[in-house]
Amino acid sequence: PAYAWRAAAALQVREGNISEARELFVRGVSHQLRRLRPGDNAAAEAVVPLVHAWAVCEWKHGAAADARALFRRAELLAPSPCAWVFLWRARFEASCGEAGSHHLARHYYARAVNAAPFDPMIWR
Numbered sequence: 476p477a478y479a480w481r482a483a484a485a486l487q488v489r490e491g492n493i494s495e496a497r498e499l500f501v502r503g504v505s506h507q508l509r510r511l512r513p514g515d516n517a518a519a520e521a522v523v524p525l526v527h528a529w530a531v532c533e534w535k536h537g538a539a540a541d542a543r544a545l546f547r548r549a550e551l552l553a554p555s556p557c558a559w560v561f562l563w564r565a566r567f568e569a570s571c572g573e574a575g576s577h578h579l580a581r582h583y584y585a586r587a588v589n590a591a592p593f594d595p596m597i598w599r
Contacts, residue, residue: 476521477503477507477521477522477524477525478521478524479503480499480500480502480503480504480506480507480525481503481524481525481528483499483503484496484497484499484500484503484528484529484532485528487499488532493532493536496532497529497532500525500528500529500532503525504522504525504526504529507521507522507525508522516554516555519552519553519554520553520554522552523549523552523553523557523560526545526548526549526552527545527546527549527560527563529545530542530545530546530548530549530563530567531563533545534567534570539571539573542567543567546560546563546564546567547564550564556586556589556590557590558586558587558588558590558591558594558597559587559591559594559596561583561584561586561587561590562583562584562587562596562597564579564583565579565580565581565582565583565584565586565587566580568580568583584597
Protein backbone atom coordinates (compact mmCIF):
# COMPACT_ATOMS: atom_id res chain seq x y z
CA PRO A 476 0.00 0.00 0.00
CA ALA A 477 0.92 3.65 -0.45
CA TYR A 478 1.51 4.07 3.28
CA ALA A 479 4.29 1.48 3.24
CA TRP A 480 6.09 3.26 0.40
CA ARG A 481 5.73 6.58 2.20
CA ALA A 482 7.05 5.16 5.48
CA ALA A 483 10.04 3.52 3.79
CA ALA A 484 10.91 6.73 1.95
CA ALA A 485 10.51 8.79 5.14
CA LEU A 486 12.93 6.47 6.90
CA GLN A 487 15.49 7.02 4.14
CA VAL A 488 15.01 10.80 4.41
CA ARG A 489 15.57 10.67 8.19
CA GLU A 490 18.73 8.62 7.61
CA GLY A 491 19.97 11.20 5.09
CA ASN A 492 19.68 8.89 2.07
CA ILE A 493 17.82 11.30 -0.19
CA SER A 494 18.58 9.49 -3.47
CA GLU A 495 17.26 6.23 -1.98
CA ALA A 496 14.17 8.08 -0.74
CA ARG A 497 13.58 9.49 -4.21
CA GLU A 498 13.88 6.01 -5.70
CA LEU A 499 11.29 4.70 -3.23
CA PHE A 500 8.96 7.60 -4.03
CA VAL A 501 9.31 6.95 -7.77
CA ARG A 502 8.68 3.22 -7.37
CA GLY A 503 5.81 3.74 -4.93
CA VAL A 504 4.00 6.34 -7.02
CA SER A 505 4.40 4.30 -10.22
CA HIS A 506 3.15 1.18 -8.44
CA GLN A 507 0.11 3.01 -7.06
CA LEU A 508 -0.68 4.72 -10.37
CA ARG A 509 -0.62 1.40 -12.23
CA ARG A 510 -3.31 0.18 -9.85
CA LEU A 511 -5.42 3.34 -10.17
CA ARG A 512 -8.67 2.95 -12.12
CA PRO A 513 -11.02 5.72 -13.25
CA GLY A 514 -13.55 6.44 -10.54
CA ASP A 515 -11.55 4.65 -7.83
CA ASN A 516 -11.55 7.53 -5.35
CA ALA A 517 -10.19 5.42 -2.48
CA ALA A 518 -7.07 4.51 -4.47
CA ALA A 519 -6.65 8.12 -5.60
CA GLU A 520 -6.96 9.34 -2.00
CA ALA A 521 -4.30 6.82 -0.95
CA VAL A 522 -1.73 7.99 -3.50
CA VAL A 523 -2.14 11.73 -2.78
CA PRO A 524 -0.28 11.60 0.58
CA LEU A 525 2.56 9.68 -1.07
CA VAL A 526 2.97 12.30 -3.81
CA HIS A 527 2.63 15.05 -1.19
CA ALA A 528 5.38 13.50 0.96
CA TRP A 529 7.63 13.37 -2.10
CA ALA A 530 6.89 17.03 -2.83
CA VAL A 531 7.78 18.01 0.73
CA CYS A 532 11.00 15.98 0.50
CA GLU A 533 12.02 17.81 -2.67
CA TRP A 534 11.08 21.17 -1.13
CA LYS A 535 13.13 20.54 2.00
CA HIS A 536 16.12 19.44 -0.07
CA GLY A 537 16.21 22.43 -2.40
CA ALA A 538 14.51 21.09 -5.54
CA ALA A 539 11.81 23.76 -5.80
CA ALA A 540 10.85 23.02 -9.42
CA ASP A 541 10.39 19.32 -8.68
CA ALA A 542 8.45 20.12 -5.51
CA ARG A 543 6.12 22.48 -7.39
CA ALA A 544 5.45 19.84 -10.07
CA LEU A 545 4.76 17.20 -7.42
CA PHE A 546 2.41 19.46 -5.45
CA ARG A 547 0.54 20.08 -8.70
CA ARG A 548 0.42 16.34 -9.36
CA ALA A 549 -1.05 15.74 -5.89
CA GLU A 550 -3.73 18.37 -6.61
CA LEU A 551 -4.62 16.68 -9.89
CA LEU A 552 -4.74 13.19 -8.36
CA ALA A 553 -7.05 14.22 -5.51
CA PRO A 554 -10.60 13.15 -6.40
CA SER A 555 -12.01 16.37 -4.91
CA PRO A 556 -10.54 19.71 -3.80
CA CYS A 557 -8.18 18.86 -0.96
CA ALA A 558 -7.64 21.68 1.57
CA TRP A 559 -4.54 20.21 3.19
CA VAL A 560 -2.80 19.83 -0.20
CA PHE A 561 -3.63 23.46 -1.03
CA LEU A 562 -2.38 24.55 2.39
CA TRP A 563 0.98 22.80 1.93
CA ARG A 564 1.31 24.25 -1.56
CA ALA A 565 0.63 27.72 -0.13
CA ARG A 566 3.30 27.22 2.53
CA PHE A 567 5.75 26.04 -0.11
CA GLU A 568 5.08 29.04 -2.36
CA ALA A 569 5.35 31.44 0.60
CA SER A 570 8.77 30.03 1.46
CA CYS A 571 10.20 30.15 -2.06
CA GLY A 572 10.92 33.85 -2.34
CA GLU A 573 10.72 33.62 -6.13
CA ALA A 574 9.07 36.38 -8.15
CA GLY A 575 5.31 35.91 -7.99
CA SER A 576 5.43 33.15 -5.41
CA HIS A 577 3.65 35.27 -2.79
CA HIS A 578 0.76 35.73 -5.20
CA LEU A 579 0.64 31.97 -5.67
CA ALA A 580 0.77 31.46 -1.91
CA ARG A 581 -2.27 33.73 -1.47
CA HIS A 582 -4.05 31.87 -4.26
CA TYR A 583 -3.47 28.49 -2.61
CA TYR A 584 -4.41 29.76 0.86
CA ALA A 585 -7.67 30.97 -0.67
CA ARG A 586 -8.26 27.59 -2.31
CA ALA A 587 -7.63 25.88 1.03
CA VAL A 588 -10.16 28.15 2.74
CA ASN A 589 -12.72 27.54 0.00
CA ALA A 590 -12.23 23.78 0.22
CA ALA A 591 -12.51 23.62 4.04
CA PRO A 592 -13.50 26.97 5.59
CA PHE A 593 -13.86 25.53 9.10
CA ASP A 594 -10.57 23.63 9.19
CA PRO A 595 -8.57 25.27 12.00
CA MET A 596 -5.21 24.28 10.45
CA ILE A 597 -5.76 26.74 7.61
CA TRP A 598 -6.15 29.65 9.98
CA ARG A 599 -2.91 29.07 11.90
